Amino acid sequence: MADETKPASGDSAGLSNGLVSHGDHKSRRVYQAARSLHSGAVKDLLSLGVCERCVFRLVSVEAFDSDLSSVSASTLRSWLESGDEEAASSEESSCCIVCLGVLQFVFSDAKQTLLRSECGSDYAARVTDLVKQEGHEFDSFGLEVSVPATILENERAVLLYLKGKYNSESWLQSEKISVKDALKVLVLDPLKVSLGAKSDSSSFQIRLTYSKASDEAQGASETTRERKKRKTDEENGSTSMSENSFEKVYEPCILSVHCNKMPIFFSGRYFKYSRNVSQTRWIIDDERMGEASVEELIGENILPACLGDSYKFHAAGREDIDVRMLGSGRPFLIEVQNSRKCPSQQSLTEIEEKINKSEKKLVGVKDLKFIGSQCWAMMREGEAEKQKQYAAIVWIARPVEEKDIDSISSLKELKILQKTPVRVLHRRSPLERERTIHWMKVEKIKGSSHYFLLHLCTQAGTYIKEFVHGDLGRTTPSMGSILGCRAEIIQLDVTDVKMGDS
């Protein structure tokens, strides 16, 4: 009998129950609480197969205490029983008919090995091993417990039985702490010690999930016929739940431990130098479009540094696969799910260099850093309200003249109407959108009279290609309608994504 309360040495007289006269203040309190419980109810519950800690939970008036954690079940039992040795000692192999072994610190692990712990700290040590297997770095954690629903039914049944026998007793009227919350109370402090971490509602969650071993581990809950009988009995005014309604439980629950870290975010700006790289992973009919994606080129480098499960890419706007992103770059966020560690700024700088020095030079990154909850505000800044700047190479059907350059440059805050472009009409609403071209600037290209370089600054959401070629007349005015001839766009680059003051 693992008896936590015997001191190693001391001047105290041992009593027959293993209690010492001075000694541990906590266990003394528990002992006194145990002795104060309604002995009839205690005896009934113990013989039914309810475990010691559940007895405390259901019969005690005082709040369920973490002190119970350090007293072993067998010691508790001896304190609860009035000293008669005849009270049937709990068959070692049976579990509590209410909590199915949860509060007895008994469970099966993934390999179906049965594990017992005598006290909270031993249980905490086992849980700590399982947590460490997941590999997270953390200094604080939140604890979540989930137990099978039948435990609640078991408890209802047992309480009903108690009400049948001890209806008017005051201790029965008080609110009983649930098995879930009771477990948390018992193991939180030992876990804090064993993990070496604080507890708070933090970004790192440890979830203890108990699940039924099999359908037979029902515990105290009634069969359907009994439930129907009980309901009709209640209607008739008679309530009774006999001792025979409860079956023994032999199989404890299976415990699995899962750890989850809330997503962490990294921000930066990206450049896209290739006309064959999409912004996000783009697959049609099992075939990839383009040779790579910005999302993957950046995400696949950050994910391993975080030892995360997966990542999501968010960008402030987007550009087509054949449009380069130059100038000051486009703001983006990488969100990493369930990271095991947070890379240092040094590692992030190294990742940035690795991407920028890569042989193919498809994509570039700058200002890569860890970012906290202000990340979404930063993203919103780059979105709808902001202006975007582009450079396009334009061809027209007749030679470019000086008056063309003047007429284009003189247009300020030009309002255009764009019907949903044909190339996206299959997936967007057919609407007419009004947009503004803030300014334009033309540069001739040497040796070519039909081509020119067009710089333009437009409202966010403007379709530039359609503004140049007119989209069958569905964007008006267009470059072609302004110059009075057919116009085509040869290439497009984004040269600036304005972000306020950054």
Place this chain on the structure above:
Amino acid sequence: MEETQNIDVTKNPEGEDAIESTKQKQPEEVEHHCDEQQKQSQCEEDELRKLLLSDIGELPLSPPSAIQVNFVSYFITGFTKPGHDQYIYRHANGLCVIGLAPTHIAFKDQGGITNIDFNVGKSDRSVLKVSGKRKKNAMRSESNTALCKVSTANDSYIVRCCVKGSLLEVNERLIKQPQLLNSSADREGYIAIIMPRPADWTKNKESLITLEEYKEKKQDILLEPCLL
């Protein structure tokens, strides 16, 4: 090979002025009077300019049009009646732009097309209101459903969908500007946009001919100077 690396802006004083003057109108630049910073931003601009022109390669005299690049052209000739030739430009996303092919007999009439009326069949096609991503309220059409009637001085001709699908849009600009049909039937003078289901398109495609086949079939008409 066209000179692509050097935009010779400085040789064109007016051009340079044009750039300088628009630069001053940009509010951010006005605030920085420091010489150093101006030099630096000029340097960055030059870098950017080089980059912008870095990979255009050869600039052809006449590049392919947006339609040629983004659509596959199909034709149907003599649809329900001789001389009723139409084009179907199919985009990679499945949408089909329908219009009059250059050999349509309406163009032969003196004065060309003078009027267009979308009120044919059971409803006026120009008042349909398609909304939302799912294209609610789009009229479901068969290939021989009438789209509109075009009239010339002599005669009028029915234009049909040629493609089974949902009618997303008709070009209502044609009502006020029917001459677009005469000047650019293959672009601004398009008639309608239809969205066929993939299965319907596969079947439909069999009755259409390619651009090459069309040119061959109609070569005698197409070689007349007033067309193509």
